[in-house]
Amino acid sequence: MAGVRTALPPLEALVRAIGDDRADPDLEWVSRLSGSDPPKVRNTILELGRHLEDVASIHSAHLGGGRDFYAQIRAPFELYALTRLLRPTHVLEAGVSSGVSSALFLLGLLDNGVGALHSIDLPTVQKGPTLGKGESPVSLPPQRDTGWAVPPELTLSWDLRIGPSESLLPGLVESLPAVDLFLHDDLHTPTHLTFELEAIRPKLHEGSVVLADNTQWTGKAFDRFARSLGAEIHRRSGSDLVGLRVPARGRMPPLPAPRPARARAAATVRPARPKPARPTARRRAARDF
Numbered sequence: 001m002a003g004v005r006t007a008l009p010p011l012e013a014l015v016r017a018i019g020d021d022r023a024d025p026d027l028e029w030v031s032r033l034s035g036s037d038p039p040k041v042r043n044t045i046l047e048l049g050r051h052l053e054d055v056a057s058i059h060s061a062h063l064g065g066g067r068d069f070y071a072q073i074r075a076p077f078e079l080y081a082l083t084r085l086l087r088p089t090h091v092l093e094a095g096v097s098s099g100v101s102s103a104l105f106l107l108g109l110l111d112n113g114v115g116a117l118h119s120i121d122l123p124t125v126q127k128g129p130t131l132g133k134g135e136s137p138v139s140l141p142p143q144r145d146t147g148w149a150v151p152p153e154l155t156l157s158w159d160l161r162i163g164p165s166e167s168l169l170p171g172l173v174e175s176l177p178a179v180d181l182f183l184h185d186d187l188h189t190p191t192h193l194t195f196e197l198e199a200i201r202p203k204l205h206e207g208s209v210v211l212a213d214n215t216q217w218t219g220k221a222f223d224r225f226a227r228s229l230g231a232e233i234h235r236r237s238g239s240d241l242v243g244l245r246v247p248a249r250g251r252m253p254p255l256p257a258p259r260p261a262r263a264r265a266a267a268t269v270r271p272a273r274p275k276p277a278r279p280t281a282r283r284r285a286a287r288d289f
């Protein structure tokens, strides 16, 4: 009825609907990344209550695909909140699998009424009818495609690209005016994370938010990137999902490529000449953007 607001279900109902207790949102984390206070973050997440059926359908899709426990991103509701609060024009993610993160980004964009999600995924496929011992739960069950748990009506305006991020990400970034929100959740190695962070760097701007999951496996890659931007790292509680907000220093050029090992070795045998102190590559990048 017009003018009458129905009571939104509490956070607990959302956590129950998605079927994973670890999804209990960290309001402070979103607050630090978005600049909105925790009560505002909470109210924003509660607005997701209007999509409770979609959230529950993600869980039932997982059950239908033989994933009674699915190692999804721990922070689905935070992704929705960040999307609502930052109002990004271009959200990028690497790593989709069944599409929990994608679905929550898409719900946020739907409620914003603006913005697009660009996702990249190179799927692995489950070998038999049931998940084998040692097989990853992020593999595709039989007859499923990448994003198989995303409610179909959300997929209509989704820019989903299938293939390795190594080949697809640079061209995608090149085609966009800006990267407002980025999530790394694909191949968790230091080299790959560094590759993705450097690929998006030219299109970041003040206020862009960059997230990386499973940083326990990616060494110091995220720390180095944050340092080069002069940004503070914020860790989501109960997980190794981290994020940063690009500080107010304008757009950044790529870091200068490291000198080849041979050139470095040659440089060390040259007689030392007194030189004026030069900033290191990292300090230069931090200063120049």
Ligand SMILES: C[S@@+](CC[C@H](N)C(=O)[O-])C[C@H]1O[C@@H](n2cnc3c(N)ncnc32)[C@H](O)[C@@H]1O
Pocket: 071, 072, 073, 094, 095, 096, 097, 098, 099, 100, 101, 102, 120, 121, 122, 123, 124, 138, 163, 164, 165, 166, 185, 186, 187
């Ligand atoms: C952890 S899952 C993504 C989970 C998803 N973000 C969610 O919230 O449900 C990682 C996905 O990245 C894919 N992947 C692994 N290496 C990749 C690469 N080099 N390029 C693109 N996708 C890759 C995996 O096959 C898998 O589908």
